[in-house]
Amino acid sequence: MxxxxxxxxxxxxxxxxxxxxxxxxxxxxxxxxxxxxxxxYAVKSKPDLVLHAGDLFDSVRPTNRAITVAVQQILRLSKENIPFIVISGNHETPKLKETGNIFSIFEHLDHVYPIHNNHYETVSLKNKDETVMVHAIPQCQSPKEFETNLKKITRGKKADFNVLMAHGAVAGIKEFKMNEFNELFIPVKNLQEDFDYIALGHYHMYTKLQENAFYAGSTEHLSFTEADSQKGCLEIDLGQKLKHRFIPLKTRIMVGAPSLDCSTLRIEQIVQKVKETIQAIDPKDKIIRVCLENVPSHIQRGIDFHQIRDLGKTAVHFEIKSTTIKTGEAALSKDYKMKSLADEFEKFLDIQQYQEKKILFNLGLHYIHKIEEQEKKP
Ligand SMILES: [Mn+2]
Structure with a gap:
């Protein structure tokens, strides 16, 4: 299948x-x-099932244009008799149930299964002589409700395949989260090995979590943290052994240029370096960000930003982000966020010169994991 x-x-x-x-x-x-x-791709490759793991829409009240695109495209699947199951994510789920969910407009379309009622639902489908039971958990009103619903999941013993769909962050040894206020966490213990497949949404980078669990990632770059990631969807073959294939999409190129340490540079040097960076990127039709770090404040005032911006005028978007220092001492930038200990450790090792980085990284993870386990115990 x-x-x-x-x-x-x-x-x-x-x-x-x-x-x-x-x-x-x-x-x-x-x-x-x-x-x-x-x-x-779906219309061409004719899968037996299309799963959308949440955040179909960017907001609770999408514009008419967004709704029109959604309906037009989903109808194409419906006409091909390709079942489409979609769960609501944190972006489109209203905080108040009374608001009503935009997904209700899909309820009367053939072969379309919108799951948005804040609770666990299953969809059982038959294809030729194989059956699949899809366990869908949409966004819930609270972490507690989410957990209660996760506990209700029961695998269908008669189904040939059991597939789980959920929209949320996963925090194991590494964290896969978006730092959004209403994000829900899926406990690792729910990502059971006995599901034939676990289709996840929310984290925007395509990620293989374990043999049977994947984040497909977002289909476009929605922030600079995703700049270098390839966007696409996943083709899954549920068989004796699960096979997966990433289907890349043609999306607009987004470049977050490596940040430039300006603490010891003169104005002309900074402008020259930025010029070289932009020329190397070839800005036409791209989305570009250049970060200038530790710019001494007297230098910052002297930089002709208009001239620099002009260099990127053929880009769809070009921005310069700069952080200044007052005394020559590097200050933490305002939007610095502490990530998980494992992430921080990996970042730290990255800039070190040791040859045994890999061994050190694994050893470090081992100790971090050990401490975290100890802390969990009452
Ligand atoms: Mn999202």
Whole structure:
């Protein structure tokens, strides 16, 4: 049985100032285009099932245009008799149940199963002589409700395949989270090995968590933290042994240039370096960010930012982010966030010169894990 797994399409998202000839935000169009590419692929490759693991829409009240794109594309699957199961994610789920969920518009479409009622539901489907039971957990009103619903999952013993779908962060040895206020955490113990497949949404980077559990990742770059990641969807073959294939999409190139330490540079040197960086990127139609770090404040005032911005005028978006220092002592930038100990340790090792980095990393993880286990005990 062939399954196409996608997630985090965020229809309705828009960003930056660039608009198309029709006056529509360019990034909004890019996001629609990425979703359409997934549907094109599904119509062409004819999977037995398409799963969308949440955040179909970017917001609780999507615009008419976003709704239209969603309906048009989902109808293409419906017409091909390809079942489409979609769970609501944290972006489109209203905080108050009374608001009503936009997913109710999909309820009367053939072969479309919108799961949005804040609780665990199953969908059982038959394809030729194989049966699949899909266990879907949409976004819930609270972490507690989410946990209660996760506990209700019971594998269908008669089904040939059992597939779990959920939208949330996972925190194991490494963390896969988005730092969003309403994000829910899926305990690692729920990612059981006996599911034939676990289709996850929420974390925007394509990630293999374990043999049977994947984040498909978002279909477009929605922030600079995702700049270097390839976007796409996942083709899954549920058989004796699970096979997966990442299907890359053609998305707009986003480049977060490595930050430039300006603490010892003169104005001309900074401008020259930025120039070289931008030329090497070839800005046309791309989304670019250049970070200048530790710019002494007297130098910051002297930089001609208009001249620098002009260098990137063919880009869809070009931004310069700079952090200043007052005394020559590097200050922590405002948006610095402490990640998990394992992430911080990996980052620390990255900039060290040791040859045995890999051994040290594994050893470190082992100790971090040990301490974390000890802390969990009452
Ligand atoms: Mn998302």
């Amino acid at each position: 062939k399954v196409l797994h996608l997630a985090d399409t965020h229809l309705g998202y828009s960003a930056y100032r660039k608009v198309t000839e029709e006056g529509v935000n360019q990034r909004e169009i890019d996001v629609y285009d990425a979703f359409t590419q997934c549907i094109d």
